[in-house]
Structures are given as C-alpha cells and as structure tokens.
Amino acid sequence: MTDDPISDFTRRSMAVGGVAKRVYVAGAGPAVVLLPEMPGISPDVLRLARWVRDAGFTVHVPSLFGTDGACPTVEGGREVVRRACVSAEFRAFAGGGTSPVTVWLRGLARQAHAACGGPGVGAIGLCFTGNFALTMALEPAVIAPVVNHPSLPLDDPGGLELDAADARAVRDRLARDGLTVLAYRFEGDRWCTGQRFAAYRALLGDSFDGRVLPDAAANPAPPPFFAELVGTPHSVVTAHLVDEAGHPTVRARDEILAFLAERLRPATRLTRHQAPEPRAASDAR
Numbered sequence: 001m002t003d004d005p006i007s008d009f010t011r012r013s014m015a016v017g018g019v020a021k022r023v024y025v026a027g028a029g030p031a032v033v034l035l036p037e038m039p040g041i042s043p044d045v046l047r048l049a050r051w052v053r054d055a056g057f058t059v060h061v062p063s064l065f066g067t068d069g070a071c072p073t074v075e076g077g078r079e080v081v082r083r084a085c086v087s088a089e090f091r092a093f094a095g096g097g098t099s100p101v102t103v104w105l106r107g108l109a110r111q112a113h114a115a116c117g118g119p120g121v122g123a124i125g126l127c128f129t130g131n132f133a134l135t136m137a138l139e140p141a142v143i144a145p146v147v148n149h150p151s152l153p154l155d156d157p158g159g160l161e162l163d164a165a166d167a168r169a170v171r172d173r174l175a176r177d178g179l180t181v182l183a184y185r186f187e188g189d190r191w192c193t194g195q196r197f198a199a200y201r202a203l204l205g206d207s208f209d210g211r212v213l214p215d216a217a218a219n220p221a222p223p224p225f226f227a228e229l230v231g232t233p234h235s236v237v238t239a240h241l242v243d244e245a246g247h248p249t250v251r252a253r254d255e256i257l258a259f260l261a262e263r264l265r266p267a268t269r270l271t272r273h274q275a276p277e278p279r280a281a282s283d284a285r
Contacts, residue, residue: 001223003063004043004069008050009061016107022063023108027053030118030264033060033109034145035133037126037238038084038151039077039225040066044238045126048253052124055257058116062108064089064101064129072225072239081229084128085154092128093154097163102132106139113141120144122260126238128149131161131190134181137170144263147183147200148233149192158195160203167203174207181208182259184252186233186240188215189238211255217248 009024024041034049036042040057041061046069051060065087066080085092092221109121120143125133130150136142154160160167174181181204185192197210216238218233226239233240237256241249 001043004046005069006041006046006069006143009046012023014062014108014111016104016111019104021104021108022068024049024061024063024068025058026050027056027058029056029058029116030121030279031060031109031112031116032057032122032124032260032264033062033105033112033133033136034124035126035129036061036064036066036107037130037148038065038128039072039080040070041068042066042072042223042238044069044184044223044235044241048124048237051257052260054260057122057260058112060108060112062105065232074224074228077225077229090128090152091161092152092154094153094159096153096161098135098166099132099152099161102135104139105132105136106142109136109139109142118264119266120264122146122264124148124245124256125150127191133161134170135166137173138166139178143177143179144260145179145181146259147181148236149185149189150183150196153240154191157193158199160196160199171203171207174204179207182256183208183210184213184256185210186213186215186218186236187282188232189234190232191230191234206259211252213248213252217242219249 009026013020014023049059091099113121123133123136123143124145124146126148133145137145153159200208215233222239237253
C-alpha cells in the first residue's frame, strides 16, 4: 500500500463556531460525512469515501487527526493515538462523556445539507470516531447514522462515549423521527465488544441494528498499524475489508450504501453496487 495523494477530492477549509478544519469533498448528490479512523484519513478510508461518492453522494471527509492520505504505520499511528487521547476535542476514556468535537461535526453536517440539499445527511463513523456518527444525530439534518466498530471509551468495553443527557437526547430523537442506526463489528473485536453492542441495544432498543461478522471474514494482512497495534479483527469496511465479490465485508459495505440510499435518495436505487436484502445478526456474542 502506498500513500494516497487525494488528488480527486476538493480540499476545503470549513469553519464551525470560528473553528476551521480541512475537509475533503467529492461527488454529487445528498451529503454523507465520512469520519476517519485511527490513525487518520488512510488509503483504506479514502477507498470507502470513493465508494460512497460513486454510489451517488457528496462525500465529506474531515481531517481530525493524523497525516491525510498516509498509510497507517506502527510508530506514526502510536503517536497519533497518544495525541488524540490527551486532546481536548476527544473523550477517549470512561467518565469523559461526549467528545466536544461532535459539536463541530454537527455543524459540518448542517452546512453540508444546506449545500447539497436532499432529505438529510448521512454520517459514517469508524473506530475512534465510530460513536460520533450517532451523536451527530442530535443535528436534525442527520438522518442516516452508521456506527462502525466504535472503540470509545478505550477502557470500558460496555461504555458508549456519551454523557447521560446526550444519550437520552439521541434515544428520543431516533424514536421521535423513526430513525435507525446501522452498526457493524467483528465477533472477536476486543476494541468493540459484544458488551458495547448490548449497551447500544439497551439504550436505543429497536432503533439499533447491530450486525456482527465472523472473525474469519477479516482481511488477514491489514496495514502494520492494524496488524501490530490493533491486533484483532476490527475495521469491517476499511483495513479489514476483503475486496472480493460476495465477501462478507463487501456485503457489509453494500448494506451501508443501500442504507444511505434508502434514507437519502428514497426515490432511486443503487447502480454501482447491488446490496443484498438486510440480514439478521446478533447484537452481542
């Protein structure tokens, strides 16, 4: 794997509340905010962004940490994690509540909706940012949250990286507007456990659609950061995806694209990727 120059995206500086961040934008159609996973906007994250773009959406990828486009290395990734864990923008550990950066992300979703139109915005969280996609649903424009292998808080397998007031507000918003949060994890993931999915189910009830893939479906040769530091099947639609037709991780990707299309383009159907019918899966194993 080589670094990605991100040359097919437009680089924008987008400000919310006086705070500007770099956002990579590509495509046309309703907006989808794709959040990076540790240790940054990797080539695998950008591959997913292009799939979202090619499915008929305007994808927005905000730069929140790490080196944009860089391959995930062990030493570089370790330093990015260290800095993020002490950053005032994130709440990496139990007892910290909701990460403050989610306020900025909700503002980004609001701006993206105003620019792109449509019924609303999709949000895809990954790993360190997994739960952020759910918290973004506190913004009325966000109507299609996707939570992939949410890893925070790092020290509490059953925690949700939400303070009590935000947890109630998210639950009430999903119920009031009839929204569903789609979520994925690998069965043996030690960073996103069955306990965490059970906690989501306890909070959100039928609004939580948690899907679990077998560990054997994970890419056995992910980039070094994932092989050596993550050390477990983890990134369902990025580093541990196996890009082969019919593969379980590719089916998960197609289910996500179909979920976004159903919510954001209800009068159209996917053309690039044909998704299967939704499949039953256990929330916690």
